[in-house]
Amino acid sequence: MEEPYSLEVDNQTIVGTAEPGTALLWLLREHGRTGTRFGCGAGLCGACTVWIDGTPAHSCDTPIWSAQGRTVTTVEGLTAAGPHPVQRALIEHQAGQCGYCLTGIVMRAAALVDEYGSSLQESQVREALEGHLCRCGAHPRMIAAILQAASERP
Amino acid sequence: MTPSLQDNPLISQWLVLHSNGTVTAFTGKSELGQGVATALAQIVATELGVPLDRVRMQAPSTDRSPNEGFTAGSLSIQHSGTALQSAARAARHLLVQEAGARGVDPLAVMGELDLDIPVSSVEVPGDSQAPPGAIGLSVPRRDLDAKILGEPAFIHDVRLPGMRFCRVIRPPYRGAQLVDQPDPSGLPGDTAVIRDGSFVAVVASLERHAIAASALVADRCRWVGEPPALDDEQVTAFLLSAPTDDTVLAEGTGRDAELPADSAALTARYTRPFVAHASIGTACAIALWTADHLEVWSHTQGVYPLRKDIARALGIDAERVTVHHVEGSGCYGHNPADDVAYDAALAARHLPGVPVQVTWSREDELSWSPMAPAMCVDISTTTDSSGQIMSWRWDGYGNGHSSRPATLPTPSLLAYASQADGQPIPPSQDPPLAAGQGTGRNALPAYDIPDVHAVAHRLTTMPVRASAMRSLGAYTNVFAIESHIDDLAHAYGIDPVEYRLRHLSDARSRRVIEVVAELAGWGDAAGENNGRGIGFARYKNTGAWCAVIADVEAVDQVAVKHLWIAVDCGRVVNPDGVRNQIEGGAIQSASWTLMEQVTFAAGAVTSSDWESYPIMRFPSVPAVTTTIVSAPDEPWLGSGEAASGPTAAALGNALRDALGVRVRALPLSAENIVAAMTEE
Numbered sequence: 001m002e003e004p005y006s007l008e009v010d011n012q013t014i015v016g017t018a019e020p021g022t023a024l025l026w027l028l029r030e031h032g033r034t035g036t037r038f039g040c041g042a043g044l045c046g047a048c049t050v051w052i053d054g055t056p057a058h059s060c061d062t063p064i065w066s067a068q069g070r071t072v073t074t075v076e077g078l079t080a081a082g083p084h085p086v087q088r089a090l091i092e093h094q095a096g097q098c099g100y101c102l103t104g105i106v107m108r109a110a111a112l113v114d115e116y117g118s119s120l121q122e123s124q125v126r127e128a129l130e131g132h133l134c135r136c137g138a139h140p141r142m143i144a145a146i147l148q149a150a151s152e153r154p
Numbered sequence: 155m156t157p158s159l160q161d162n163p164l165i166s167q168w169l170v171l172h173s174n175g176t177v178t179a180f181t182g183k184s185e186l187g188q189g190v191a192t193a194l195a196q197i198v199a200t201e202l203g204v205p206l207d208r209v210r211m212q213a214p215s216t217d218r219s220p221n222e223g224f225t226a227g228s229l230s231i232q233h234s235g236t237a238l239q240s241a242a243r244a245a246r247h248l249l250v251q252e253a254g255a256r257g258v259d260p261l262a263v264m265g266e267l268d269l270d271i272p273v274s275s276v277e278v279p280g281d282s283q284a285p286p287g288a289i290g291l292s293v294p295r296r297d298l299d300a301k302i303l304g305e306p307a308f309i310h311d312v313r314l315p316g317m318r319f320c321r322v323i324r325p326p327y328r329g330a331q332l333v334d335q336p337d338p339s340g341l342p343g344d345t346a347v348i349r350d351g352s353f354v355a356v357v358a359s360l361e362r363h364a365i366a367a368s369a370l371v372a373d374r375c376r377w378v379g380e381p382p383a384l385d386d387e388q389v390t391a392f393l394l395s396a397p398t399d400d401t402v403l404a405e406g407t408g409r410d411a412e413l414p415a416d417s418a419a420l421t422a423r424y425t426r427p428f429v430a431h432a433s434i435g436t437a438c439a440i441a442l443w444t445a446d447h448l449e450v451w452s453h454t455q456g457v458y459p460l461r462k463d464i465a466r467a468l469g470i471d472a473e474r475v476t477v478h479h480v481e482g483s484g485c486y487g488h489n490p491a492d493d494v495a496y497d498a499a500l501a502a503r504h505l506p507g508v509p510v511q512v513t514w515s516r517e518d519e520l521s522w523s524p525m526a527p528a529m530c531v532d533i534s535t536t537t538d539s540s541g542q543i544m545s546w547r548w549d550g551y552g553n554g555h556s557s558r559p560a561t562l563p564t565p566s567l568l569a570y571a572s573q574a575d576g577q578p579i580p581p582s583q584d585p586p587l588a589a590g591q592g593t594g595r596n597a598l599p600a601y602d603i604p605d606v607h608a609v610a611h612r613l614t615t616m617p618v619r620a621s622a623m624r625s626l627g628a629y630t631n632v633f634a635i636e637s638h639i640d641d642l643a644h645a646y647g648i649d650p651v652e653y654r655l656r657h658l659s660d661a662r663s664r665r666v667i668e669v670v671a672e673l674a675g676w677g678d679a680a681g682e683n684n685g686r687g688i689g690f691a692r693y694k695n696t697g698a699w700c701a702v703i704a705d706v707e708a709v710d711q712v713a714v715k716h717l718w719i720a721v722d723c724g725r726v727v728n729p730d731g732v733r734n735q736i737e738g739g740a741i742q743s744a745s746w747t748l749m750e751q752v753t754f755a756a757g758a759v760t761s762s763d764w765e766s767y768p769i770m771r772f773p774s775v776p777a778v779t780t781t782i783v784s785a786p787d788e789p790w791l792g793s794g795e796a797a798s799g800p801t802a803a804a805l806g807n808a809l810r811d812a813l814g815v816r817v818r819a820l821p822l823s824a825e826n827i828v829a830a831m832t833e834e
Contacts, residue, residue: 022366023362026365030361034311038435038513039435040763041515042763044765047435087302096187097188097189097484098187098435099297099302100301100433100435101434103301103304126772126773127773133434133769133771135434136738136742137740138738140737140741
């Protein structure tokens with residue numbers, strides 16, 4: 001049974017009706033947030049990562065009922081006020097090939113850099129990104145870019 | 155002359171010069187995340203003598219682009235780049251001539267030239283060198299910012315007016331037949347069920363409805379048939395027993411019997427399992443039928459071959475089909491991009507005037523995509539008393555490495571095997587030797603060996619759908635050759651780098667090996683549980699030279715710590731682009747080599763998610779140090795596949811150095827290491 005939903009996404013309220021078990025990912029894409037990617041639908045690749053109440057989460061296995069009343073931030077929301085330092089560093093390092101995994105990695109890494117700032121270590125970056133798959137092999141560039149963004153923080 | 159220019163001779167097929175000073179350049183090569191659109195723009199800008207930001211690259215489309223076949227074989231710069239270079243050079247000469255005749259600036263005549271003339275008809279003086287320009291500079295990729303900023307960048311993000319979303323319900327195994335029309339009642343939203351023979355799809359206005367409906371309809375489908383007889387244990391036995399079509403790649407003398415009494419023989423067998431493309435995004439396409447025309451948007455590697463196979467499968471004239479390239483997730487060979495385009499065409503045929511977007515599930519992506527074929531390679535050598543190789547015999551067994559669209563007797567699009575009037579996909583072929591072969595790619599060692607015999611045994615039955623993946627047979631052949639060479643070096647107590655150099659007179663081969671040995675500090679002790687190994691090849695024996703040194707640590711499992719790489723791909727258009735391709739190719743190869751294997755049971759793929767088909771993750775990724783060996787006066791060569799084989803070989807040799815055991819069965823997993831130890 002479809003039920004009304006109301007979600008706070010990137011400082012906007014989006015409403016409609018849907019099965020409460022529908023994955024948040026598909027509602028976000030339905031409402032034009034296509035920067036959040038579908039990769040596996042099982043929370044195993046990280047491509048669909050968004051923030052829920054400021055914490056990275058897989059939108060592909062987050063049912064909308066559990067996102068109600070919480071604040072969702074997508075990559076579009078993160079970028080709205082201009083690129084995040086992590087995004088600027090990824091561009092500077094040309095850290096990507098196909099780029100399909102990148103927005104999920106941006107969301108994870110931005111939270112990491114915001115939390116740890118210049119104290120961030122390489123081992124923390126690698127561990128934090130364990131749930132993010134990249135098939136093109138651009139990992140070393142991404143690690144270097146994220147550490148640079150962190151090092152420029154106070 | 156590059157084949158691209160032979161097939162598309164006119165300047166106007168490659169370039170349009172606009173009166174405002176900008177240029178539109180056309181290519182048949184797809185941007186796959188390898189950065190080709192940026193590199194081609196650099197070539198055009200340099201040769202025309204215009205700023206880089208004045209050059210717009212048009213994505214391939216059968217409406218307008220030159221037909222350059224597939225974006226494959228590391229040939230895009232060699233073929234498309236060389237064609238665009240010639241076309242731009244000719245256009246610049248015409249511009250300068252015309253401007254000179256009129257006494258005006260070349261910019262003033264840009265929009266007025268007649269370019270419907272063959273490139274070859276323009277005689278450009280030999281001393282008319284292009285001014286220094288964008289070639290050779292690490293300019294940033296044109297496509298990457300949008301992907302990092304989360305802007306619409308992929309075909310998955312395209313939303314056409316009135317577009318509907320579609321999911322296809324696949325059979326339980328290849329060849330299964332749908333018994334009857336599944337009950338379409340009670341599906342979410344406006345979902346409709348489409349059936350054509352055993353092809354079943356659901357279409358809805360909302361993507362979430364199509365996804366939910368596909369699960370419901372899958373449960374309602376009944377299938378009959380006989381699953382292909384294959385499971386994991388049988389793969390190598392199958393490769394060695396199935397009927398084959400043999401190609402002799404090199405004819406040896408067969409005079410082993412005449413060798414001196416103190417010569418020695420070494421015979422070994424190397425195997426590689428089926429491996430998956432495993433892109434992070436799944437396949438996606440859009441199709442739209444109007445009165446008598448089909449328009450398709452696809453992340454295909456070849457818009458023209460795809461158009462031909464779609465038309466063949468539908469039984470319509472190719473002129474009635476247009477295929478446009480739109481970027482998708484990473485492409486490393488013949489993945490399901492073409493299949494999903496045909497899924498969309500079949501589904502959209504039932505909904506004239508409605509654009510239909512099909513996206514594959516993760517499970518289908520990992521189990522219904524063509525796979526890199528499993529291989530078995532036998533190598534026998536004889537050496538004289540000093541260790542010098544006297545004779546070499548190679549036999550390679552496996553399915554062919556290409557079932558790409560429009561290359562087989564009947565269409566090779568997955569859904570064609572399911573549709574009412576369709577046919578099964580024929581066994582894959584190997585490209586001809588001149589195009590680098592498939593099973594036999596890099597089968598002939600680059601070393602100086604007086605007597606080489608090589609036979610490719612291509613299987614003529616295909617229980618697992620096989621096709622091209624990055625470097626084709628070269629990956630397995632270079633792993634096998636370089637493992638074998640290493641064992642010979644050790645058998646004669648000769649340093650593996652020195653042993654290779656003793657068998658190499660080619661200067662550029664020697665140079666990449668010497669450079670990487672210097673870079674890595676070859677000869678330094680590796681330490682307990684650690685090992686160091688080298689691998690080398692010249693891709694296809696006609697492409698880029700690449701040598702890799704790997705450092706591994708082998709305790710519970712093999713961990714790769716560092717890869718040092720030297721590559722010589724001639725003149726470099728974009729150094730950072732080359733480095734990105736080499737680094738990525740090496741890391742991907744390390745993942746294949748250490749952990750990847752497609753698994754089967756009862757004729758179906760069982761490695762259908764990221765838990766059953768793991769790939770290398772961030773904590774395990776090695777440091778990579780890449781050096782481009784400078785060769786600015788040599789022709790440019792592609793770099794995308796150069797590192798695949800040498801990396802695998804370096805890892806196998808490093809593992810032997812660490813543990814003293816030669817593992818000849820890929821992947822270099824704990825299971826295969828234990829099996830090799832037991833054998834020894």
